[in-house]
Amino acid sequence: MAEKEDDEVYVVVELTGVIDSQVMELAGKECTILGIDTPQPVLKLGSYLFTGEYKDTIGTCVLFEECEAETNDEAGRTSCVARARGPKNKQLKYLGKTEKRLDMKTSFLREKAAVRAAELLQSADASAQESSASFLQEKAVAEAAESLQPTDAPTPDSLMEMAVDDG
Incomplete structure (x- = not known):
């Protein structure tokens, strides 16, 4: 059997x-x-979740890790770079480089039951708005129809009487 290799990224x-x-x-x-x-x-970092996407960086991101100062060759040079920051000098060793970064934003999880309840509330709210709009529309149509109905429309006999009186 072949041994399983882990790739570091x-x-x-x-x-x-x-x-x-x-x-x-x-x-x-x-x-x-x-x-x-x-x-x-x-x-997933502890109990926190972040979601995101890859973006290109401006330039190259160079990655270092802190290390102990070790001499690697006969001249006494080290593979670490001294960093004079803060009260202690720390040694940095080149780790790698990348031209991509992962932009991530905080994400919040909700229980499925809570999500379903929220969807039902939104659906019920939309239905209520639709039915109230439908009711208001029907009421407006009924009021308009009432105003168009003739209440005291002249009959043919009353028109004849009006013609006789005028003459």
Whole structure:
């Protein structure tokens, strides 16, 4: 049997939307990306869900990781780059590069029962609006028909009388 190989893929992810301090505490922790090869992957970070899409970056994103300063060759050089930021100098090692990023927005899940109830409410509301519009339309037609009905229309006899009186 062939051994299973794991491919490592590095992705730059930009999270937007409702993000609180609890999400920021999860930075650097393990996450799960569902459908990474699809146009709209889903990221699960702790109990938070994000959905998004791939975008091109302006330029190239270069990825580094923090590392211990180690000498790799006989000249005493290291494969890490010193970063003088903050009180401690940290060493950075080149990890990879990418020209794509994953823009993700906060997503909220609702229970199926709640979604179905919301759909029924919307449907009932639409039906109520349609029936009230239909009722108002029927009422307007009835009122218009009443105003068009002759109430004291002249009869042929009354027209003859009017002609005799005028003459």
